[in-house]
Amino acid sequence: MPATQHHALTHNPNHLDLQLVASYPRRIEASLTRVWENVLDWEHLPHLHDSAFSYSELDEAGLWGWRVWSSPDRSGYFELVVDTNCYVVRSYTGGEQFSEIWTHLSAQQEATDIRVEFYSAGVDDDNRDGIGEMYLALYKVLWDEDEAMMQQRQLRLDNPRADVPQVNLGDASALRQNGPHRFELNRREYLLGEQGGSWLATPTICPHLLGPLEAAAEPGQLRCPWHGYVFDIETGKCLTPADARCTLARPPILVEEGGELIARSHSENEPS
Numbered sequence: 001m002p003a004t005q006h007h008a009l010t011h012n013p014n015h016l017d018l019q020l021v022a023s024y025p026r027r028i029e030a031s032l033t034r035v036w037e038n039v040l041d042w043e044h045l046p047h048l049h050d051s052a053f054s055y056s057e058l059d060e061a062g063l064w065g066w067r068v069w070s071s072p073d074r075s076g077y078f079e080l081v082v083d084t085n086c087y088v089v090r091s092y093t094g095g096e097q098f099s100e101i102w103t104h105l106s107a108q109q110e111a112t113d114i115r116v117e118f119y120s121a122g123v124d125d126d127n128r129d130g131i132g133e134m135y136l137a138l139y140k141v142l143w144d145e146d147e148a149m150m151q152q153r154q155l156r157l158d159n160p161r162a163d164v165p166q167v168n169l170g171d172a173s174a175l176r177q178n179g180p181h182r183f184e185l186n187r188r189e190y191l192l193g194e195q196g197g198s199w200l201a202t203p204t205i206c207p208h209l210l211g212p213l214e215a216a217a218e219p220g221q222l223r224c225p226w227h228g229y230v231f232d233i234e235t236g237k238c239l240t241p242a243d244a245r246c247t248l249a250r251p252p253i254l255v256e257e258g259g260e261l262i263a264r265s266h267s268e269n270e271p272s
Contacts, residue, residue, distance in 0.1 A: 022132030030150035199254040
């Protein structure tokens with residue numbers, strides 16, 4: 001089902017004593033397309049925004065928005081509902097709504113202007129300013145993190161990697177002396193390294209939404225800090241989330257020829 005709240009796109013449909021505690025205008029240096037993509041992406045909350053969201057479990061999602069549990073015992077949840085040029089997030093705990101946050105979006109060429117309005121229940125004159133300052137500080141951090149992610153994704157979408165099946169990486173001795181080296185092959189990026197005297201090529205970009213890949217807590221695994229996807233380097237399988245459909249491509253073949261290191265992709269008919 002969609003939003004649990006009837007008339008979700010109406011201001012204060014539960015007729016609470018909501019008070020406007022703060023407004024946050026900002027220009028986001030990312031397109032409206034990237035911003036809407038980010039708004040509907042609930043998966044990044046506990047990973048990219050781990051300082052603010054310690055727990056997020058999906059209840060339901062669709063073109064209308066999403067609803068996630070904010071605590072393991074499901075005593076609290078957030079519900080986001082979208083409209084043409086705005087969206088609203090309502091927060092609940094113990095079945096009771098305690099806030100309503102409206103965000104208005106306006107395209108500005110390759111940027112997006114936002115205006116966020118924070119409404120809170122149970123506010124009096126003594127705590128209004130403090131609550132407003134809390135929301136402003138929180139949302140500045142959240143949008144800083146979101147903006148950086150959207151810009152990095154756009155950069156990778158705008159600059160496709162080299163579509164070549166083989167690349168000469170250069171003098172093998174120099175590569176050993178100079179340390180890690182990035183290269184592109186078949187529209188993917190790899191980090192070249194050595195382990196036990198053997199060359200290794202480790203993917204650097206997550207196949208999910210083009211996020212960065214970094215070493216995970218467990219050896220032999222890579223993790224994306226945007227959405228928490230974890231991959232097994234050897235098999236390429238996505239370990240977390242278990243139902244993910246994306247996998248890592250087979251690593252390139254690395255061979256030394258005449259003192260130079262060559263990286264080439266596997267042929268389609270080559271057995272795994």
